[in-house]
Amino acid sequence: MKDILTIVFRLTLSCILAGTVMGTTFVLTNKAKKHNEHVKEERVAYSLLGFEGEAPESVKINSVHRYVLSQAGEQFIGYFLPAGEDAGSEFVFLQIDLDGNLEAQYPVDIAPEIAADPAEQTAAIVAAIGPGKSLRYAEKYQFITDGGERTAYLIAGKFPGFKTHIAVMLAMETDFSIIGFEVLEHEEDPGLGAEIEQEFFKNQFAGKPFEVLKDLDVVKAPIPDEYMEALQVELPPEELEKVMEKYRGNDIYALTGATISTVAVTDGIKSMVKKFAYRVSILDSVIKDQNISVSI
């Protein structure tokens, strides 16, 4: 009996000690870690969109936040987006039912700097839509406009990889063809699944039109030499474009020894783009039908 108690006591103590050490480290490092992630995300976003360090003057990156809203047992989708100049408020919150019809719209008048903070933003929306509704944050989309014209989309997403989640950021043209993507976070095996970070792998997705992407699959075959050279940007520009064009309709070539990771990325991106395209089409049709003034 005494042995059991000693063991329990010592193991508990070790756990508490270990927990304290880890907890302290987390508290001390979390802020810097978050900041680093934010900086990285911004840099990745700019490089995907092809800006050098800083976005041009005419370009604006507008955030659209998607919420899930439940009211009296019914589910709605909510979009929080920047309002147009003549709207009389900074932001507008659209409540759309699952069939894609506008249920209600609420002006939300808070400063953009305050809206950038997720907690403040949710609080402001709750105040605007009134009681009796519960609100859950889903995700953020970024709509890029150049001089008021929509030029590109930027979305971030997470999907299961071979071991844990793979987080990516994806840039799309307005017709949902892929501009490019970047792996933000993953824990795939080095030398195998971790090759998803390689340029030649990521470039296979660049330029894939939405129609091709819808049925995109993975083939287990070596990448043809000329395609590989193009993917690694080793060809002169005209020739590179020709080769890329030739393989544009093809499936994704699996990474050697990492078919599961390849399939995970392919399927993940496919479903991200499909869902996004569907949601944007609904949002756009609502905005157009109801003549809502927005600046996206």
Add this chain to the structure above:
Amino acid sequence: MANDKNNFQLVANGILAENPIFKLALSMCPAVGISTTVMNGFMLGVAVLFVQVFSSVTISVFKDYIHPRIRIPTYTLTIATWVTVIDLSLAAALPEAYAKMGIFVKIIVAFAIITMRLEMFACKEKVSSSFWDGLGMGLGFLVGMVVIGFVRELLGSGAILGYDVLGFKPLLFFILPSAGFFVVGLMMAFFNYIEDRYKRSKGQK
């Protein structure tokens, strides 16, 4: 204290006489899976080096308070704690290095070599010896990984440190995990042969 080696001998012991990969044949799965290039091997080696040294010292400090029945959970807890601490600190302080090393740090929790060194050495020896032993074992692992990585990268992708040196890829097979075993096996044989020759030449004198 069973240990009668000085600090230098402890470090040399980890690199040569008891090299974790070539002599003890521990932590083979990660060694074989990851040592596809020199850089990958080096990264994993550095990560193991730090975790091994920190864990060895920690266990050595607390060795009198660890109940013998629960040594293993305590070791695992210690290793997991250090892996987490290093992972978090690296992400906060050196984001550039973390981008490259993050995935290597996280897989160390399950490494046999670290647990084994805590069991065989750190829980019996004094703190300073444990530090040097941890350093030696970590370096031994690092050297082993770099050597295997060198062979596999050269034969598998015809490159060294990412620079194309051969201009062609001799045997793609060497990149695959199974080839790791061949490389490790051949190197073991090679090192044993050298050692054998060395011992014989000494014996004949």
